[in-house]
Structure formats: structure tokens, C-alpha cells
Amino acid sequence: MLATVVAPLIVRLLIGAAIGGAVGASASTAHADGAGVVVVSASRSAAPASDVARSVALAADADVDAIATARRARAAGAVPLEDLVGFAQVARLEAEGWRAYQVAVDAEFAASRLASARSHAEALLPLPGGVEAYAEASLRLGLVLAHLGRRDEAAEALRLAHALDPARPVTTAEFSPDGVAASEAAIAASPPVTDIAITATARASLTVDGTDVGRAPVTVALSLGQHVIVARSPGRAARGVAVSVGPDTRTIDVDLELVASVGLVERDDALAAGASETRAGAAIAEVLTYAELDELFVVASVYRGGGPALLGQRCVLARPACTAIVEIGHVDGGLGAAARELIERLRGASVRYGVLLPADARVARGERRIDGGERCRWCRNPWVIGGGGVVAAALVTAATIALTRDDPNPVVTVDPGDFTD
Numbered sequence: 001m002l003a004t005v006v007a008p009l010i011v012r013l014l015i016g017a018a019i020g021g022a023v024g025a026s027a028s029t030a031h032a033d034g035a036g037v038v039v040v041s042a043s044r045s046a047a048p049a050s051d052v053a054r055s056v057a058l059a060a061d062a063d064v065d066a067i068a069t070a071r072r073a074r075a076a077g078a079v080p081l082e083d084l085v086g087f088a089q090v091a092r093l094e095a096e097g098w099r100a101y102q103v104a105v106d107a108e109f110a111a112s113r114l115a116s117a118r119s120h121a122e123a124l125l126p127l128p129g130g131v132e133a134y135a136e137a138s139l140r141l142g143l144v145l146a147h148l149g150r151r152d153e154a155a156e157a158l159r160l161a162h163a164l165d166p167a168r169p170v171t172t173a174e175f176s177p178d179g180v181a182a183s184e185a186a187i188a189a190s191p192p193v194t195d196i197a198i199t200a201t202a203r204a205s206l207t208v209d210g211t212d213v214g215r216a217p218v219t220v221a222l223s224l225g226q227h228v229i230v231a232r233s234p235g236r237a238a239r240g241v242a243v244s245v246g247p248d249t250r251t252i253d254v255d256l257e258l259v260a261s262v263g264l265v266e267r268d269d270a271l272a273a274g275a276s277e278t279r280a281g282a283a284i285a286e287v288l289t290y291a292e293l294d295e296l297f298v299v300a301s302v303y304r305g306g307g308p309a310l311l312g313q314r315c316v317l318a319r320p321a322c323t324a325i326v327e328i329g330h331v332d333g334g335l336g337a338a339a340r341e342l343i344e345r346l347r348g349a350s351v352r353y354g355v356l357l358p359a360d361a362r363v364a365r366g367e368r369r370i371d372g373g374e375r376c377r378w379c380r381n382p383w384v385i386g387g388g389g390v391v392a393a394a395l396v397t398a399a400t401i402a403l404t405r406d407d408p409n410p411v412v413t414v415d416p417g418d419f420t421d
Contacts, residue, residue: 036066036293038284040300040358043273044366046308047301047335055339056299056312063291070265070290077128080289086124090133093117098140107148114141118157118242125230125240131210134228134242135164139183143175146182156225158186163209164228191223196249201256204233216254231256265290273300273366275358281320284355288317297346298322298355300363304329306370310338313357314346323349325356 037056039049057064097113100106118137124130142157161168162183170183198206200216207213207230213220216231222245229252232238236256243252264270270283288296299312309329315322326345330338357363 034294035060035062036069036287036291036296037062037064038066038271038287038296038298040271040273040298040363042300042302042363042366044303044368045301046303046369049301051335052299052301052310052339055335056297056310056343058336059339059343060297062297063293066287066291066293066296067265067271070287073290073292074265078290079127083127086120086127087129087133090117090121090124090137093120094137094140097144101144101147107144111141111144111148114144117141122228122240122242125228126232126238130240131228131230132165132168134240135161135168138164138226139168139170142186143179143182146179154182155186155189158183159189159191159223160209160226160228162187165210191225192247193221193223194245194247194249195219196222196245197251198229198254199251200231200233200254202233202236204231204236204254204256206231206254229254271298271358273358274364277354277356277359280355280358284315284322285317285320288315288320293317296320297343298357299342300357301335302362303367303369304362306367308332308335308369310335310342311357311360311362312342312346313353313355314349314351315355316351318351320355321351322353322355323351324353325360327362 037053037060039053039056041049053064056062063069093113094117097110097117100113101110114137118134118141121130121134121137124133138157139161142154142161145151145154145157148154162170170180172180175183197219198208198213198216200206203215203217205212205215206218208220208222209227224245224247226242226244228240228242230238230240231254233256236258239254239256241252241254243249264279264283265286267283269275271280275283284296284298287293294316296315297312298315299310302309302311304327307329308331309327311325311327313322313325323346326342326349328338328342328345
């Protein structure tokens, strides 16, 4: 599901592989742990979240803190594999263009392929390694344009490549002496500069040619020629744009689209008690993706009928799809046994619901603990209400079964007396 982008060299690795060259970089794929645990802190938790996480993780042989794992992967630059398809496409186009330039001596075809590679790389700009990918395409395009005698275009492409990735060496060890000279001359040139007002949606933070320039709106002094802008704002999809600044350019606007989920795994409130199904579902999808899990157990410890109980769902990455909520009552000290029963029940349940647990009333509002020993055990017995042992609870249970008979695994309540370690 994921690959970790090792910026700034991933595209050079792919190009090198495509044209038979050796490059000193690697892209690593993280290994899935299979299962993970996320604990939703109920409004009135019956047990500490850390104890719940350890008990469930032990019972499921799972990652005890899937959220932390997902956050570490994001911080390390991990991106979903589908995003890396764009990197592979750029690398393929670059390799075709560079091979045509070096082997077939068809500079016009090479320039066309490299221009297409750079155009495709624009969509990668917000991703880790995306700026460097754009720089690599611009560098190679500039060298081919210089060979074709299109000096002004070449100089703009080469200057932009250097601005985006100044640590990228351009030497005769890899390129022709004429190409190296063209790159050095472009970098040394001082084209005219003009003030450009940049605006963006929601006061987005901006980088111009890889340099942070603050939040929009902002006025920046830019040289005439080619530049790239990347804009980011919470709750909106980050976007990179390539622009050409001419003598008459005065303003540039970057529009960012709203998205359902942008970094929700970083937000503690995304899976807090009371979080909506939509928000919780988006966060769980991110955890499943970035922690590279096949299944995720979303659990909470609550009071039910005055005594402790575990609630849980098992979710997989398909919208995501989860089981119904399963409830396992237990006595004090019986958390481990209840966790084992919960996992057994969840792994046998079908996945056909959304992430319901955070918004469930038992989690969002909750009940209080009731002290009183054996009396509380009787008050939690689903067959006994008050002192009469009447059939009201049985009728409610029958109605519940009728309403959920199409689901072989509806909410399950187990008597707490069965779970003592």
C-alpha cells in the first residue's frame, strides 16, 4: 500500500534503472504488520487507554499503537503507492527522452518527451520528492534545448532546475562538457526581476521554487522566466503549479480544493468520542494506509450497567468497511479475557458498516460506574429488571434480533461473569 519516498533522488533512481545507469538512491516499501489497534477514549472510560491497547494488541497479535505508526510513516515521507504511479510515469518519459538524445541523437523527440515528463511532474510537486522530480525533468529538458540552440528556453529550464534542487551535481561525470557549460552560464545569469502578488485559497502557506515565502497573500520578487509554486492549507488538497513570469505579469492565484481527509491521522480529535462516522472513517482509512495494515481494531472501554465492558469494531481498507459494534462485558481484572473474546467475535464478523464506534452513545455519552458488588451483577443481567424478573428485556432483545437478523454478527453482549483472568 505504501512506499517511502527517499527525496530528492527517487526519480533519478527510476530513470537510472530505465536507461541502465546506476544511481545512489533507494525507495523502500514499508512492511505490513497485519493488524493494529486504535483506542477511542470514551467520555467515561472504564480502563486506561494504554491498558486497553495492550490487552487488545496481545489478543490480536497487533500493533499496539497504529496511529503512532501511521504518523511516523507520514513523517518519514511515506506516500500511498498509487501516488507513486505518477513518479514512475515521469521516470519513463524522462528515460525515453534521454535515451533518444544520447543513443538515437534525436533531440527534437527527446525535447518533446522531456517536456511531457516535466508537465506530468507538476502534479507531483506537493509530494515528498516531487520538487526534485520536477527539477530533474527541467534539468534534462534544459540540456536538450541548449543542444537544439534554443538558448533562452534552455536557460530558464536550467535556472529553475538549480533553484529547485541546488545540491544536484551537474558535472562531466554525467553530462557533456557543453551541457555543463550551458548549466553554469544559466545559473550565473541575472535576468530582470519583478514584484508578483501571489494569492491562494484559505491563506495557504506557500513555497516558491522550493523556498518558503509565508502565507498568502504575499508579494514576492521573481525573475522573469519559469517558477513553481506549492500551496498547502489544512482541509484542502495541496497543489503545485508551474508558472511563467513575463514583463506584464502582476498576480498569480492558486486555488485549492476542499477534501474530506487531509492528514486527519495527525489530529487527535478525528477519532475522539463523538466524532462523526464520516470523519472517523476518513481517519481510519489513513491509519490503515499509512500504518500498512490489513485490519484495524477500533476499541473503547466503557461502563455498561455499572460495570466495565469493551466495545469494538474490526475495519479493513474499503471505504473503510467495518463490522457491527461488538460489546463484551467483564468484571474488574477481566480485561485480558474480554479482549480475547472481543477479537474472536470481531474476526468472525462480516464487514459491512462504517466507523460507528466514536459516535456511539455508549462511547460519546457513556454510563457511570455503579458500586455494589453482586447487586450490580444482577442489575446488568439482561433477563432481570428490578425485582420481578419480567420479560421486558427479553422483548427488547427479540426486537433487536429481528431488526438485525440480516446480519449474522449484530451487537453482541456477553455476561461479565464469564471473563475473569
